[in-house]
Amino acid sequence: MRPLLRILGLWRGRAGILAFGVLVSLAALAAGVGLMVASGGMVAGMLAGGVLAGSLLAAPLLLRLLGPARVVLRYLERLVTHDALFRALADLRVWFFRALATGSAGGLGFRRSGDVLARLVNDVEALDGVYLRVIVPLAGAVLLLPVLVVVIGRTSAWLAAVEAVLFGLAAFVLPALAARTAAASGGALAAAGADLRIACLDALQGMREVRVFAAEDRMRAAIARHEATLLTAQQAVARRSAWAGAAALLCAQAGVLAVLAAAPSAAAAVLLFLAVAAFEAVGGLPRAGVAAGQAVTAARRVLAAAQAKPAVAEPAQPASLPVGSALRFEGVHFAWAPGRPPVFDGLTLEVPQGSRVALLGPSGTGKSTLAALALKVVAPQAGRVLLGGTDIATLAAAELRGRIGWLAQATHLFDDTIRANLRLALPDADEPALWAALEAARLAEFVHGLPERLDTWVGEGGARLSGGQGRRLVLARALLSPAPVLILDEPCAGLDAQTERAFLATLNEVAEGRSVVLIAHRLTGVERLDRIWRLSNGRAVAAAG
């Protein structure tokens, strides 16, 4: 139950409207029960032939009020509780994304995007029953139980006790039991749903490979396998739920039967109608218990995915950003894992403010790792990295990253417009700035020729652009970045020589006054550089400029 409590804690911001939903539901319940009791009284009076003449006059008036009130309140209850809950779920999804992003500066790693998506969609959705079907009716049950005991107890203490036991069984004991066993049966359902989603995404995202290797049947078989697991898990839950529903029905019927067997004559109709109304109000709880048991797993999955901590801990009290932007590595030691050979072993390197530095070296010498260190995606095991003379370990990561623009080798193009993809680097960039960046990346002509120009949708991973166009869009984005330090990791990989030279020449102008770290295998001769470093054996060696 602990994960559920944590989720409820996250809904604090919506406590007001959630509580209001409960209140409306209680009012609807009161109207409903009042209506049934009044009807019972009227029926009894009617059939007793005028013995209760007084209530015979009063009852229709009460009915006329309670009847419509019940209908209206029931409608409002549904509307308000659902609205409140959906707001809470939307909040939870945003919270989830934020928490996930905070821990994923280096990407998803071994986590599967389909699994994370399943948590955001299915697991969050599975939490809806906790409020709608458990908390709301439970509040009603808590209110109803004393009413039931007092009203019935006035005529027969024995009957009141029997009804209270049956009611408690239906409203509290059975749901708790159902929740416990459902939770104990494990998260088969949630895991199976996620696996199905992952398998479908694999087959569809990899449709080119699937077609080329004629893997359609294999993929379908894999999906069918995951689906079978899901269906089995669903059937298990459905079976539990069916039993819970049957048990609830039997409790309600036993409650009616007890009234019939033991109620004193005069009050029989009122008590019967009261029992029917009371059991109807809690009849869904045992089934809801099963759903709540599943919700525990769902809550656990949501929390687990959101709990990933950033690889580099944030300082408790971040220092304020320094004025300068000189970047300095001092005696940095770094290995990706304890057993693996170190990438850097006493690296010392300086990029003075406003200078242009090239960093050369073959594959695997850690050129990209250097950028990861500067951006606090990873932290050095020894030594330190300084920005403007301040150890970046003491700076807030988000602020630091505002100072350093990074064009990584695996930069993502988002399924959005060209404009939105560019503005990722500079949200308030105006039209001329966007075109200037496109011009610098030699893409402006192409975009001009598109019917929707900057509003052209680029597709998944830039699927509607050619490979070269996508790469140039990424370059344009890097150029838009206002950061005083730009780290460009093999910016021209995959571009033809002409575009490469043009881009590098543009870089000389647009980045005036900013520090540029150009990570490359070789130089073209177009670059205007202040210093060239060569990486080898985990250290940087100044090369002749």
Added chain:
Amino acid sequence: MDATKQAARDWLRREGVLGRRGARPMLALGLAGTLAGILQALCLATGLAALLAGRRVAWSLLLAVAVLAVLRAAGGLLSDRAAAAAGAAARRRLRGDALARLLGAGPALLRRRHSGDLAAIVVDRIEALDGYFARYLPAATLALAGPLLVVMAVAWRDPMGALILALCALLAPLAMALSGLGAAAASRRQFAALSHLQVRFLDRVRGIATIVMHGRMEDEARALGAAADELRRRTLRVLRVAFLSSAALDLAAALALVLLALRALGRGMAAPLALYELLLVAELFAPLRGFALAYQDRFAAQGAASALAGLPELPAVAVPLPVRTVAARGVAVAFDEVCFTYDPARGMALDRLSFRVPAGETLILAGPSGAGKSTVMELLLGFVRPDSGRVTLNGADMTTLVPQALARLTAWIGQRPVLFAGSLADNIRFARPDATEAEVAEAARAARLDAVAALLPDGLATQIGEGGFGLSGGQAQRVAIARAFLKNAPLLLLDEPTAHLDPATEAEVLDSLRRLTIGRTVILASHSAAAHAFGGRRLDLREGRAVPVRGVA
């Protein structure tokens, strides 16, 4: 458009017939439940009347109520399980169908739609159909048969009372039709909102590092919040239909109660009969309520129908299509006046392109990005078909080849191979699942992947993440080369295989590729100078047309 609508309608009709057949057990159990409810009402009315008259209730009556209660509970249990089974069976069948259609439509879909959007069809659309088969179809019939049964049970004793009940029950479909106006559109928008949220989230999560590095997490969280809020509003609008029809049913039920009570009072009816009628009001409305709750499932089914009907039907697998076996030794490729357009607004991607590659030779496609190099590849891979003109393999028109036959002939290495989460070996074996351990190792060696694997903790068994996490771009490209070695197909299509690699890695990858090309027909699209050292005839493309070659590389 109209053809799609017609196809959707046909689909729904076909599924409705199948579904109703599957709904028979629920229907029978539901009717039995109503019958038990009528009998119970009879017992309760008799018992209550006795109580009110100051007598005790006969034990046989109590026993009857108890037995009926147990029967109802058992019936409900069985019906629930039958419904779950029916929903599962329908989903299994339809998911298979949807997936086959999507895979049949092929990679061309990915140009227009996000894979997350397509996955939402296979996963969420199909899951949403559960309600249609498990609840809506039985409830739709029960909503007619159940109330009819109750009305008849009253008519037997009091025809006038039965008429009142029948009239009140008739208000229900009317109210439902009124509240359901626009429900189909609301349901469509709700699914669109769900899809949008999923695609947005999936896309952002895949690029999460890029977002964090640009400090745009808060903006993206806000945008996601807007998408989530849109889903909330759309969902609420769909539910409002159900809430409104429930409220209408409540009103109709209240009306029935009041009318019957007033009538009983005015005519001084006998207590048991009056109570019997009053108790049956609940039984009358129970199936209608069930129908109102399931009403929205119908629109989910309609939405699924139009989503699935828009996809091409897969050719029946059972029919053996004549496979054109192209000569075993080498494949000759020819383009003959081929035109192709992705999007009319963006002009022709290929404009009457013709060329010929004899078996065993290499053709280098050169030209600036966007010149149509990748389009040539997509045509040869069968992802798209020419608008006009012919592409032939050994003289056979490609459109006559079934995808499986084509797949057997070709190996392809693209700009960014898709790697799946799993081991390196699994990823290589994707090319040929029946390959032995040794063959996989041999392919890895040929692609120079063994040197990479040697540095990894578990060699070829090392796990890699989705999208090749844990491997560099060059290493991922080597996995693709290893796949091609393992597949050993006569036609090799290389689409800028070194586009994202630095020059040193490019040289190494090209070295591996050169070995792969021996004895095969090769079409290589590249603007890299290094790749042009490959040897072979060169074709310069510009805006989808071949430009005269200045010299042979």
